[in-house]
Every structure is written in C-alpha cells, then in structure tokens.
Amino acid sequence: MAEAPILMFDSGVGGLTVLREARVLIPDRRFVYVADDAGFPYGAWEEPALRAHILELFAGLLDRFRPEISVIACNTASTLVISDLRQRFPGHPFVGMVPAIKPAAERTRSGLVSVLATPGTVKRQYTRDLIHQWATKCHVRLVGSQNLALLAETYMRDGFVDEEAVRAEIAPCFVEQNGQRTDIVVLACTHYPFLANRMRKTAPWPVDWLDPAEAIARRALSLLRHETGLAKSHNDGQLDLAVFTSGRPDESIRRLMQGFGLIVQA
Missing domain, CATH: 3.40.50.1860 (Rossmann fold)
Structure with a gap:
C-alpha cells in the first residue's frame, strides 16, 4: 500500500522554498504541493472570508489526498488559521510557519x-x-x-x-x-x-x-512515522504532484513545477 504523502500548502509558488528543504531532509516521502492560486494574493482578503476559504479547501484536500501531515508553507495562512485547522481536523498534524x-x-x-x-x-x-x-x-x-x-x-x-x-x-x-x-x-x-x-x-x-524553510522542514520530519526507514525508494516510484485550486495554471507555471520535479494534476 502506498505511503501517505506530505501535503504542502501555499497561496502560490512561495512554498516551493520549503519543499526544496523538505526533500533534502525527507527524501523517502511523496509530496503533494497545493497552490491556492484561485485565492492569491491573500492580502486582498478580509480575514473571516479567508479563514472560511482555507478551512473549506482543507476539508476537500484531506479527504482527497489523505496526507500523513500537512505543512502550511505560508506565514499569512499560518498566523490566521492554523489554530482553526487543528480544531476543525483534530488528530491530523499541521506544521505552521511563523515569523522567525x-x-x-x-x-x-x-x-x-x-x-x-x-x-x-x-x-x-x-x-x-x-x-x-x-x-x-x-x-x-x-x-x-x-x-x-x-x-x-x-x-x-x-x-x-x-x-x-x-x-x-x-x-x-x-x-x-x-x-x-x-x-x-x-x-x-x-x-x-x-x-x-x-x-x-x-x-x-x-x-x-x-x-525559516529548513526549520519548518525539520519540524515536519519530526512528526512523521518512520517505520520504513530512509532506505525505501521514493514512495514506490509515485510522482510528486502539484495541484492548483484554479485548475488553470499557465504554461510558465507548469514549466516551473516540472523544474521542481512536480507533475501538475488536472
């Protein structure tokens, strides 16, 4: 059975800085990178609306991908909604980013x-x-x-x-x-x-x-189960995914994701 992935969430491509560090520290795990490009930039939102938007997104993401942990690779989202996410989805580990x-x-x-x-x-x-x-x-x-x-x-x-x-x-x-x-x-x-x-x-x-990207990656590593050890191949050959909430990333973004070894999922 395939191992549960690590879900990494950001409003756009910024979380790739955290993904880059996480792959170094956690080479045996599969990643699902979620870019909420439909909601970008988060600075344009009123806080109650953005909080509700992210909570609704995660209800679908957790059901769809069944990740082992979720990394909120976005300071704006983390400082606003990390407590609400933990309350709404008890038992699922969330790693947030706060200013260092x-x-x-x-x-x-x-x-x-x-x-x-x-x-x-x-x-x-x-x-x-x-x-x-x-x-x-x-x-x-x-x-x-x-x-x-x-x-x-x-x-x-x-x-x-x-x-x-x-x-x-x-x-x-x-x-x-x-x-x-x-x-x-x-x-x-x-x-x-x-x-x-x-x-x-x-x-x-x-x-x-x-x-703070490396520190966040280390925190994610500390929360993972490690029964299989690092000798395991990269999640049985399954590819890391990039998911865009708009469903319509342009060609330049697709090339960027491919450069990071991510397959853009429709």
Missing part, C-alpha cells in the same frame, strides 16, 4: 531586527505576541510589503524582476539608530527567499536574511 523572531532576537548583535512580511502577517496580533515573548530586548521593525510576493511570483514565472521595485519594497527594513544598523531581516513570507539574491544586491548594507 525568536532566532533573530538570539542572533542579532546590533539589537535592530526587521520582519519583512505581507501586510496581513504584520498587522496580526500573533506576530506582535511573538515579539513580546521573544524580542523585548530588541528594536523590531515590522515591514508590510504590498508587492514583494507578486514580484517573486513574476520572477519565478519569467526569470527576471525589476530590481528597483525590489529595492523600494525592502528599503524600510534598514534602520540606523544610535550608531547601530539593522543586521537581521526576517523573511516572513515563503515567496521572499526566491528574491534573496536581488535583495542582497539592492540592500544599502549587508544583513543576515533569515529564511
């Missing part, structure tokens, strides 16, 4: 940390609670980017991006205060690591760009 504020606070030398996120993640009380819990000794600037996720999607589709647009989006992250400078920027959206090279190029000074 704790490790940033532990690593910073200047005490100046910025959290680069979507406007929804920035305004959510969940994020502010993380700062209160872990980073009270730091100056944490929350930067809500309206356009960076869209720029990342464009870059992944087309292979190029307007560097000046990237520069404008990240500029508020860089703070100079009392002779100190921001030294860590938390990438609190899974789309953003795809633009890391452009961010480094357009940044006014070097910083540590903190990408």
Whole structure:
C-alpha cells in the first residue's frame, strides 16, 4: 500500500522554498504541493472570508489526498488559521510557519531586527505576541510589503524582476539608530527567499536574511512515522504532484513545477 504523502500548502509558488528543504531532509516521502492560486494574493482578503476559504479547501484536500501531515508553507495562512485547522481536523498534524523572531532576537548583535512580511502577517496580533515573548530586548521593525510576493511570483514565472521595485519594497527594513544598523531581516513570507539574491544586491548594507524553510522542514520530519526507514525508494516510484485550486495554471507555471520535479494534476 502506498505511503501517505506530505501535503504542502501555499497561496502560490512561495512554498516551493520549503519543499526544496523538505526533500533534502525527507527524501523517502511523496509530496503533494497545493497552490491556492484561485485565492492569491491573500492580502486582498478580509480575514473571516479567508479563514472560511482555507478551512473549506482543507476539508476537500484531506479527504482527497489523505496526507500523513500537512505543512502550511505560508506565514499569512499560518498566523490566521492554523489554530482553526487543528480544531476543525483534530488528530491530523499541521506544521505552521511563523515569523522567525525568536532566532533573530538570539542572533542579532546590533539589537535592530526587521520582519519583512505581507501586510496581513504584520498587522496580526500573533506576530506582535511573538515579539513580546521573544524580542523585548530588541528594536523590531515590522515591514508590510504590498508587492514583494507578486514580484517573486513574476520572477519565478519569467526569470527576471525589476530590481528597483525590489529595492523600494525592502528599503524600510534598514534602520540606523544610535550608531547601530539593522543586521537581521526576517523573511516572513515563503515567496521572499526566491528574491534573496536581488535583495542582497539592492540592500544599502549587508544583513543576515533569515529564511525559516529548513526549520519548518525539520519540524515536519519530526512528526512523521518512520517505520520504513530512509532506505525505501521514493514512495514506490509515485510522482510528486502539484495541484492548483484554479485548475488553470499557465504554461510558465507548469514549466516551473516540472523544474521542481512536480507533475501538475488536472
């Protein structure tokens, strides 16, 4: 009998950054990558409507794919709906993504940390609670980017991006205060690591760009059953799938998915 897959969910292609790390750590498992492109971008939604939308989606996804665990590879969705998902589907393990504020606070030398996120993640009380819990000794600037996720999607589709647009989006992250400078920027959206090279190029000074993808992959690994061990072939030859909620991914997205070794399912 085929082993249950790992379901990885995002609003678009950003969760591929987490999938990339998860495959390194969990090479023996099959993945189903779900992109809610019908709902993208999540920043355009009112919170109650988005919460209901994601809960309804998961009712169908869990029934259809019967995954062993589900990874919500999206900070906006995780901070909004992870508790509701666990309550609605008790017994099914969910791995969420939250801004990496704790490790940033532990690593910073200047005490100046910025959290680069979507406007929804920035305004959510969940994020502010993380700062209160872990980073009270730091100056944490929350930067809500309206356009960076869209720029990342464009870059992944087309292979190029307007560097000046990237520069404008990240500029508020860089703070100079009392002779100190921001030294860590938390990438609190899974789309953003795809633009890391452009961010480094357009940044006014070097910083540590903190990408939580590997930590999320390790958390997923810790929740899996391991009766079969890593010597098992990749899920008996079954292919990793990409599922788009619109049902109509364009040709550039299909090529991108194929480049990640995913078969787009109709």
